[in-house]
Amino acid sequence: MSTLTPTPKPGILDITPYVGGKSSVEGATKVAKLSSNETPLGASPKARAAIRDLGDSLQFYPDGGSRALAEAIAEVHGLDASRLVCGNGSDEILSLIASAYAGEGDEVLFSEHGFLVYELAALANGAVPVKAPETDLTTDVDALLAAVTDKTKILYLANPNNPTGTYIPFSEIERLHAGLRGDIVLVLDAAYAEYVRAEDYAAGESLVERSSNVIMTRTFSKIYGLAALRIGWGYGSPEIIDVLHRIRGPFNTNALAQIAGIEAVRDQEFVEQARQHNDKWIPILTQSLRGMGLKVPSSVGNFVLMDFAETGKSASDAEQFLNKRGLILRSVASYGLDSCLRMSVGTDDENRAVIDSLREFLES
């Protein structure tokens, strides 16, 4: 027998597998899962009904290019359907971009507390992840521009960012784009765009339409409540979209996800309800937590980051205290934020339970 063993490509064994938000605690039957930025409102009833109806035709392959979904998205958002690509979650699109544009020795740039998937996508392709410092837990455009080298191939930017919840205005995105070489792909990850009300915010459609090196990614996992189905999309220059269509799997998104996406994107009334629930709770959570001595950056997403550093208590003790009460928040140590926890906005009862429990914890 041969003593040789298969060896993966460089970078792959440097990856620490992604661990999602916890979904259960030992001994608890009913939990509040506030660890993955899911919506407490669930999915649109129209999307749920469409999935049920599809149960009788599971033998058929889905629409390979997700064309009907792309057209529904284009119609609702006023976009050009030919510049769209759908993916098995926006994570797939983020990974496809890395496999198309970054390889061994190349650099993939993102900010210090940027979404973990960017690092994984870089390493999976043998590229070097490079992090630029942030200012006050917020993307720093000058720091990103200063970190660009001859080897930079991709810049991933989550706006708003997860797990910090902070954002930069669109004018700053334009300044970033203007300072980048044209051969660097600028990825605007707008997973939480639907939640943002700020007047100076834009997800990036207009920049996509006037550039050849920009792609914006969006997801049905967050405000649309379809995380279980894995469906997201990208809106990019014709050149980038052509490349991604070449390398995506022939049937990369499934039929249930496509039909649910179509119904969900057309049900903007439901999206508005989700937004209003969030608008009600983000200020209450932010002020309540700050009132207890926690540091909380202003969030425009559906989650808040809380820093225990100045409370004399640790984030991990807080996490355990909450777990015992069936409340699951997200540890963000893997983002270099050891003294913090991230909490997604839950139902009224869940949010109140977290506030009450944290007060108890901090007074104990």
Ligand SMILES: *Cc1c(COP(=O)(O)O)cnc(C)c1O
């Ligand atoms: C949740 C999230 C996504 C979405 O991932 P999906 O694969 O579409 O579920 C993308 N980017 C960021 C920053 C996120 O927080």
